[in-house]
Amino acid sequence: MGRYVVGVTGASGAIYADRLIGHLKDLDQEVHLVLTDMGKKVCAYEGFPDAAKRADRVYDNKDFFAPIASGSYLHQGMVVVPCSMGTLGKIAHGIGDSLLTRAADVCMKEKRALIVVPRETPMSSLHLQNQKVLADYGGIIIPANPSFYHKPATIEDLVDTVLARVLDHLGLTHHQVGKRWKDS
Numbered sequence: 001m002g003r004y005v006v007g008v009t010g011a012s013g014a015i016y017a018d019r020l021i022g023h024l025k026d027l028d029q030e031v032h033l034v035l036t037d038m039g040k041k042v043c044a045y046e047g048f049p050d051a052a053k054r055a056d057r058v059y060d061n062k063d064f065f066a067p068i069a070s071g072s073y074l075h076q077g078m079v080v081v082p083c084s085m086g087t088l089g090k091i092a093h094g095i096g097d098s099l100l101t102r103a104a105d106v107c108m109k110e111k112r113a114l115i116v117v118p119r120e121t122p123m124s125s126l127h128l129q130n131q132k133v134l135a136d137y138g139g140i141i142i143p144a145n146p147s148f149y150h151k152p153a154t155i156e157d158l159v160d161t162v163l164a165r166v167l168d169h170l171g172l173t174h175h176q177v178g179k180r181w182k183d184s
């Protein structure tokens with residue numbers, strides 16, 4: 001069993017966070033969760049008030065004494081999903097002023113997988129620049145851009161086209177989420 005950190009911000013797309021936590025648990029992984037204040041509010045507003053329930057541990061975003069604030073606490077990677085432009089900017093510039101952004105900064109310094117799933121439209125030049133900075137430092141940008149070539153029938157199928165790539169990049173390539181191109 002692996003251990004993964006999930007950070008949830010106040011960008012639209014709580015369903016991505018809810019389903020990712022579910023997929024990680026279905027894959028028998030330990031999930032450590034931290035939500036921003038707006039992350040909690042948008043989850044509730046978009047209909048996922050119980051998104052945190054399946055996580056193994058849920059941290060207060062102000063708790064810098066939490067294990068995930070230290071590089072000596074081992075885990076296999078972190079996903080910020082959905083990721084607001086505000087949090088993206090902070091992570092790209094090393095501003096660890098909350099547990100979530102500190103945990104992301106730790107991932108970068110420890111060279112662990114750090115995946116962000118940004119959501120905004122349109123994106124300003126600053127948003128794009130921050131994503132380039134983050135990608136240049138080793139962050140993996142998997143935008144909340146679903147694909148349609150597998151003809152998803154439900155919103156859940158659509159969301160899973162993004163989450164399948166997230167799971168791949170966490171190294172959980174044995175997942176059965178969605179279909180792979182040209183697989184029968």
Ligand SMILES: Cc1cc2nc3c(=O)[nH]c(=O)nc-3n(C[C@H](O)[C@H](O)[C@H](O)COP(=O)(O)O)c2cc1C
Pocket residue numbers: 008009010011012036037038039042045083084085086087119120121
């Ligand atoms: C319903 C709702 C949807 C939002 N969607 C987005 C979004 O898709 N992307 C984004 O960057 N901010 C979005 N915001 C604004 C963020 O919540 C806001 O910038 C907040 O400060 C982000 O803080 P956080 O990164 O600490 O969660 C949304 C706000 C609300 C109320």
